[in-house]
Amino acid sequence: VYSELRGVVLYGKAELVREQEGVLDILARVTAKSAGGAGAAADPEQLRKGLMATVPKRTGIRIRPERIVSWDHRKLGGVY
Numbered sequence: 001v002y003s004e005l006r007g008v009v010l011y012g013k014a015e016l017v018r019e020q021e022g023v024l025d026i027l028a029r030v031t032a033k034s035a036g037g038a039g040a041a042a043d044p045e046q047l048r049k050g051l052m053a054t055v056p057k058r059t060g061i062r063i064r065p066e067r068i069v070s071w072d073h074r075k076l077g078g079v080y
Contacts, residue, residue, distance in 0.1 A: 004074055011067040017060035026060035027051045 017023055028048050073080075 002073060002080075003076070003078055006070075006072040006074065008068065008070040010063050010065045011069075012063055012065040015062045015064070017062055020055050022062075023058050023060045024048060024051060024055050026062065027055065027058070 017026060028044065028051060031047060031051065032044070
């Protein structure tokens with residue numbers, strides 16, 4: 001629905017992260033943030049141990065933003 005459309009575009013330099021420790025760091029940060037501090041995020045070492053099984057088959061992408069553009073049509077109140 002157009003009235004609920006929202007998004008973000010990041011412009012910048014991207015770096016592929018292939019070394020396992022770097023990928024694990026990215027996964028742990030994203031997972032902890034997604035959990036909102038609940039459960040898994042409370043014990044960082046336990047979280048990292050749980051993610052370790054998925055690390056060998058993943059590649060991380062670290063983006064250094066130069067410009068960020070975002071939009072949220074919910075804030076328009078139906079007026080476009």
